[in-house]
Amino acid sequence: MTDTITAPRVLMSKEGALGRLTLNRPEAINALDLGMIELLTQALTAWIDDTDVQIVLIDGAGERGMCAGGDVRALHGQIVSGQAERTAEFFRAEYALNALIAEYPKPVVAIADGITMGGGIGLAGHAAIRIVTERSKLAMPETRIGFTPDVGGTWLLGRAPGRLGEYFALTGSTMDGADAVLLGFADHFVPSERLDALREALAYRADPTGPSEIVLLFDETPDPSQLPASRTWIDEAFSAPTVVEIVERLRRQGTTDAAATADLLEELAPTALVVTLDAVREARGFPNLRAALEGEYRRVLWFVNEHPDLVEGIRAQLVDKDRDPKWQPPTLAELEPDAGAGARDYAPEHPLF
Missing domain, CATH: 3.90.226.10 (2-enoyl-CoA Hydratase; Chain A, domain 1)
Known part of the structure; x- marks a missing residue:
């Protein structure tokens, strides 16, 4: 049996040409803490010069979602106990990771299956290839807690069609997969039942086809937004x-x-x-x-x-x-x-x- 108390909160593996990073805190819908951010950063930094890794995949463990966001309960505890500098350290590390994903020299594929909100958008929304499913629920819900969108959410919201960015930013409303593609938060819609086959294809496809072309083999048209x-x-x-x-x-x-x-x-x-x-x-x-x-x-x-x-x-x-x-x-x-x-x-x- 797996000891969920000591299991690593980020699973790192190499599968063929694929370097895979899986958030592994499913009991909290993979909410991010500083340790997880540091593990993701370390792995991505090491794989830049690793010739075995040609594509990076980021996803989440469990059935509920990729990442529900940052661990805001922990941040609340830090602020009320006078440890605001620890909170600032968390945000600096998180935003540096967001920038690293956006600027990464190898293709990063993110699978935003299920709940992907707040800090989860910071991981999935800036990847080179962003995948949603029929289970996807994306949002920047920070105004619901008296806060403001971050992790590069304003960058994405500011580029949404018309005034949809202002609408989703202010209301914190949830997008489904089709909405996310329309707003520019995602690129491809892949049914959840095909995700395992997609991961295998990204890892082991022998020809030099790029990851975007591979994903297109699994891409389907969702019901209209x-x-x-x-x-x-x-x-x-x-x-x-x-x-x-x-x-x-x-x-x-x-x-x-x-x-x-x-x-x-x-x-x-x-x-x-x-x-x-x-x-x-x-x-x-x-x-x-x-x-x-x-x-x-x-x-x-x-x-x-x-x-x-x-x-x-x-x-x-x-x-x-x-x-x-x-x-x-x-x-x-x-x-x-x-x-x-x-x-x-x-x-x-x-x-x-």
Whole structure:
């Protein structure tokens, strides 16, 4: 029997031409801690010069998902116990890993099967070849805990069609596989029942066909995304210059979906919404992922060190689970003008890169 207490949280193996990295914390839907990030970084760094490894595959153990995100309960404990520098260390290591995956000199294939959110997007969303399945559920749900999208999520959201990036960033809504391909979070849809055959083909296919061509042999067309039918009201509302005006436009739409979205936004942390809208729009103008990560790093550490809503959001959702966060301020109307400026201009003690 496998001892789940001592089993490594990242499984590393070589299979033919494939270097495989499997997140192995299925009891927590493979939520990332610092040790896992360091193991992934070490393996990827070592395989750069390993001629036996021609393709890298990143996936997750278990049936529930690739990665539910970072271990935010642990981050909550660090912040409330006065160990914010440990939290900053975690984010620096995580963002460096995100950049390493994006810039890797060999093809990286990521399989975002099942739940892939937050930190999981940081692993899967920047790979060269990104695969989703009929079980995929992708999201950047940080505003739900009074926080802001990171791990390069703003880079991806800022490049989504129309104003879908603002919509998914602010609401934290979940994408299925077809949505993820439409938004640019994934490249290929492969049915979950074919994943084992795909892994074997990537590892042992003898001819010089590239990994993209191999994946295409397994790629299928998913049922169409329902998002295009909502583009008109989403684009009209989420192109507004401020969160307050987004909510006002949603109210004027007079439709059930728009009203429900306005209700949701009015329940979420006002500061997180303003910071997030600012971050996505700033990232849209950045030249590369690293610039977006630096913008996220400033905002994330501002929340860690300067604003109470992150700790309160994690408490309400994941620690006490009373689902009754006390945001500061509690409403959008009570925000100061340009409430995102402090996070945008924050100067962390240690640089990201």
